[in-house]
């Protein structure tokens with residue numbers, strides 16, 4: 001069973017161009033086409049936040065138009081660029097978005113694999129946020145099936161990434177999350193976005209990974225000042241015999257016109 005992860009789509013209104021991320025729509029379409037063409041089609045696609053640039057209705061409608069017709073179920077998790085109300089309004093038929101109260105919290109039950117999605121966004125806050133109620137829901141969900149390999153999916157990495165600007169952002173509830181993660185060895189991965197590049201780090205007895213953006217982007221380098229050009233891509237998390245293997249798939253190369 002494979003879970004495909006796309007992240008930091010940053011879909012925006014037509015004509016709105018960002019210098020550090022000039023193209024987003026075509027790379028997203030290519031990422032979805034790549035997933036659809038895989039010989040072993042994933043059980044689902046999880047989008048780990050920053051679905052849109054500004055969280056407007058117009059942007060979510062554009063996102064909806066792009067992902068419509070993808071032959072694999074897509075689950076959307078908000079990031080700090082998203083706005084839950086607009087997301088829920090445009091994707092009102094995505095029942096999991098409405099499964100819990102205010103934050104978007106849901107589980108995906110696949111054969112011999114679970115995904116637990118955590119909403120770490122809170123208003124316009126840049127850093128991660130998990131209050132007692134979200135953490136209580138997580139603990140309860142994990143205790144319900146302790147014997148099934150589980151992937152925790154969220155936008156903000158709770159583990160250090162080496163990217164100073166992001167590591168400096170406070171993550172409310174990180175210590176309590178660490179305690180819960182350490183008490184549940186069935187957590188095979190924590191999959192995140194936010195840093196727009198692929199990296200991995202052991203954390204609390206599991207492996208934390210961050211996915212690249214689906215779009216090519218100029219990103220902050222870990223452990224070094226300055227920027228690097230990052231091609232777009234996605235991650236595949238394949239569970240076999242109870243263990244998860246993560247593979248990086250590059251789907252969009254860095255445009256030559258992009259300058260540092």
Ligand SMILES: [Fe+2]
Pocket residue numbers: 008010049050079081194195196
């Ligand atoms: Fe982002």
